[in-house]
Amino acid sequence: MNLQSLDPRVNRLNIPASTMTPMAPKSVLDQFATYEAFIQKKEGAPFTFAGAVHAPNPDVAFLFAKEQYSRRSSCTGIWIVQTAHVKLTPYASDEASIYDSFDIDKPEGVTRPLEPYEVFHQQKRGKAHTHVGRVGATSYEEAYELAKNKFSHLTPVVNVWIIKSKNILQSAEEDKDMWVTTAEKKYREAGAYRVMERIKRFKKEQQRRRSKI
Amino acid sequence: MNAPALKDLLFKLADDQLVLGHRNSEWTGLGPILEEDIAFSSMAQDKIGHSLAFYTLLHEELGEQDPDTLAFTRPATEFHNSQLVELPNGEYDFSLIRHFLYDNAEIIRFESLSQSSYTPVAKVATKLKGEIKYHVLHANTWLTNLGSSTEEAILRLQSSLNELLPYALGMFEQSKYEAELIADGIYSGEEAIKTEWLKRIKNVLAKTDLQLPDPDTTAPVLGGRYGTHTPHLQALIDEMSEVFKCDPGAEW
Numbered sequence: 001m002n003l004q005s006l007d008p009r010v011n012r013l014n015i016p017a018s019t020m021t022p023m024a025p026k027s028v029l030d031q032f033a034t035y036e037a038f039i040q041k042k043e044g045a046p047f048t049f050a051g052a053v054h055a056p057n058p059d060v061a062f063l064f065a066k067e068q069y070s071r072r073s074s075c076t077g078i079w080i081v082q083t084a085h086v087k088l089t090p091y092a093s094d095e096a097s098i099y100d101s102f103d104i105d106k107p108e109g110v111t112r113p114l115e116p117y118e119v120f121h122q123q124k125r126g127k128a129h130t131h132v133g134r135v136g137a138t139s140y141e142e143a144y145e146l147a148k149n150k151f152s153h154l155t156p157v158v159n160v161w162i163i164k165s166k167n168i169l170q171s172a173e174e175d176k177d178m179w180v181t182t183a184e185k186k187y188r189e190a191g192a193y194r195v196m197e198r199i200k201r202f203k204k205e206q207q208r209r210r211s212k213i
Numbered sequence: 214m215n216a217p218a219l220k221d222l223l224f225k226l227a228d229d230q231l232v233l234g235h236r237n238s239e240w241t242g243l244g245p246i247l248e249e250d251i252a253f254s255s256m257a258q259d260k261i262g263h264s265l266a267f268y269t270l271l272h273e274e275l276g277e278q279d280p281d282t283l284a285f286t287r288p289a290t291e292f293h294n295s296q297l298v299e300l301p302n303g304e305y306d307f308s309l310i311r312h313f314l315y316d317n318a319e320i321i322r323f324e325s326l327s328q329s330s331y332t333p334v335a336k337v338a339t340k341l342k343g344e345i346k347y348h349v350l351h352a353n354t355w356l357t358n359l360g361s362s363t364e365e366a367i368l369r370l371q372s373s374l375n376e377l378l379p380y381a382l383g384m385f386e387q388s389k390y391e392a393e394l395i396a397d398g399i400y401s402g403e404e405a406i407k408t409e410w411l412k413r414i415k416n417v418l419a420k421t422d423l424q425l426p427d428p429d430t431t432a433p434v435l436g437g438r439y440g441t442h443t444p445h446l447q448a449l450i451d452e453m454s455e456v457f458k459c460d461p462g463a464e465w
Binding site: 007032053054055056057059060063064066067068071175177178179180 | 242243246247248249251252255256340342343344346347350351354355358
């Protein structure tokens with residue numbers, strides 16, 4: 001009996017199953033935490049949600065996000081935040097504003113100093129959340145109230161994310177050159193391989209044959 | 214313009230990138246986690262892209278054959294890469310240490326070359342430096358994270374470091390044109406690169422529980438720059454050029 005793997009390359013090696021000591025069973029829930037990545041496409045553009053990565057810490061999440069989300073398009077900066085640090089509102093239906101239908105009670109008697117919070121809007125379900133600005137508040141609830149005053153004119157907004165600025169790992173100014181790269185990278189994109197001509201020719205040939213029958 | 218010296222320099226740079234790019238691409242689909250698999254594969258692709266940039270200079274500026282012919286049809290004895298980059302992959306710790314030792318040297322080479330008096334190479338180095346900066350950040354972040362984590366991680370990395378240091382020192386084997394390249398302001402020379410490299414890798418290793426074996430008493434593995442290689446290189450070239458050799462004249 002040979003070692004069976006989901007990877008055909010391993011199966012082709014015909015390794016006897018008996019020579020391998022099976023791995024100790026893993027405990028459940030050994031996954032890394034998830035981090036959300038925001039990409040700035042060009043200088044001055046708002047940071048926009050790109051996707052998530054699993055990572056053991058924010059530094060490694062940055063390494064991963066850089067390759068997952070910025071290697072195929074222009075980029076001038078990345079923000080990273082652990083998913084658990086993203087507070088979000090419920091969703092409004094498209095064309096509506098969540099600010100009109102969702103309220104939170106502001107906690108009373110809060111005396112902590114003001115902290116910066118970053119506010120992100122989603123304009124439509126399925127679209128990426130985009131950074132709209134920053135408010136100074138003493139809690140997420142207060143930050144939401146302030147965001148409502150400051151940004152509710154930006155409609156539609158179906159969902160709001162609020163993140164404490166201190167929880168966002170921002171790419172450094174001196175690392176900007178990491179995204180300066182050769183434009184000659186077409187070999188990485190499907191579009192660079194001119195196969196459409198051949199596919200069209202093949203389809204025509206198929207049709208010709210079918211019409212003969 | 215000193216063509217033989219420039220060719221020697223460009224072949225050494227291009228061959229290192231091509232061979233390590235190919236080796237690292239062997240991890241594609243087998244990386245430890247999905248995100249790392251993608252990052253490592255993407256960097257491997259960058260390296261092959263860098264080799265293309267240098268083979269193109271050799272072709273367009275110095276009259277060598279076209280990049281595909283240079284990459285796929287030379288025998289191992291005509292490759293100028295260091296033996297470090299041709300060694301077969303083992304476990305991931307081995308590849309991470311090789312990545313750390315190699316890219317920390319590569320960034321210094323590129324910093325030096327971006328100031329080169331030979332403008333075509335200075336332009337290429339300036340353009341590609343940013344990518345290597347990320348490769349170094351990737352290597353150093355993993356080293357500092359794993360190098361002070363669990364006993365198993367530290368032991369594995371340490372044993373790969375002990376195994377690879379002699380090969381890494383072999384990267385700095387001097388060419389017979391060393392003095393001319395330095396005198397002409399084309400390249401700062403291997404000795405200067407090595408001194409700076411040792412400083413930088415020691416800085417990173419100081420943040421971990423790893424110990425750098427004494428480089429002064431470690432004998433470097435030399436010969437790669439002059440075409441002496443382990444049998445692993447020819448095997449790699451054969452595999453890499455298998456498709457090309459089916460039909461060398463094919464248009465892609």
